Amino acid sequence: MTEPGGPTLAAKLNTLFTSIRPDAERQYTNKEVAAAVGCTPVMIGYLRSGQRDNPSINLLRSLEGFFGVPCGYLYVDDDPGLARRVDDQLAVLDRMVANGVMGIAQRASLVSAEGLAAVTKMLDAVIELERAREERDG
Template sequence: MGTGEHDGEGPPPFAEALNLLFDKRRRADGRMFSNEDIAAAIRANGGAITQSYIWMLRNGQRDDPKASHLRALATAFDVPAGYFLDAPVHERVRAELDGRVAQAGASDALLDRVRELSPLHQHLIMVMIEQVGELEKRETDR
């Protein structure tokens, strides 16, 4: 079974859940987080973890992290700690992650198309987006 293919009751194995976060969450520059990126973020928040321990968790060599590590990993990936322990929480977060990835993909495709246009036509697209935004705002204000 690959990442995201867990069929049993309860949350998936820890390594699968953790790897899903590495697959779905991205750095600000769009690249995947490395084990060291996450370890550094945890250390910056006062936690104590190494990139090699994260590697062991991701590869199933360790599968029962301390509660402090679990909370720190959840915080680093901006998910609730229950993501790793509670099946309904895991499924909700996973659905949110899948939606964000799909939305990001659509946004990237739109941006790629706009980049192909001349500056004049890019400006026209920007004006259209602003007008649609105003219409949307009026609809939600009703």
């Protein structure tokens, strides 16, 4: 079901629950995901705990679709580096959430193009100030 020596289905699924969230404050529940993909919350729990590791291909594809990851992430495919690339992207997403960037991005989605241009200039100015301080303080 997974690459030899690679992350298990349970590990990949738990990574998705941790990284892909309905909002910054909480993770999806097994019940929410099960309802969206057409299975039971118990089955999601079994998959997450590793008690089951051979679901149907349709369920795997539904889970990938729900979490917005490429087809093949949850099972072995012709691209053995796929899981690694997706995991790298999820790690970036996790850092963004941890650093509050996602909240800023959500608010930025409500701003006009002109407002975003102004915010971008302000961020660039802050970055330059911080770089100069780091160089000065060594």
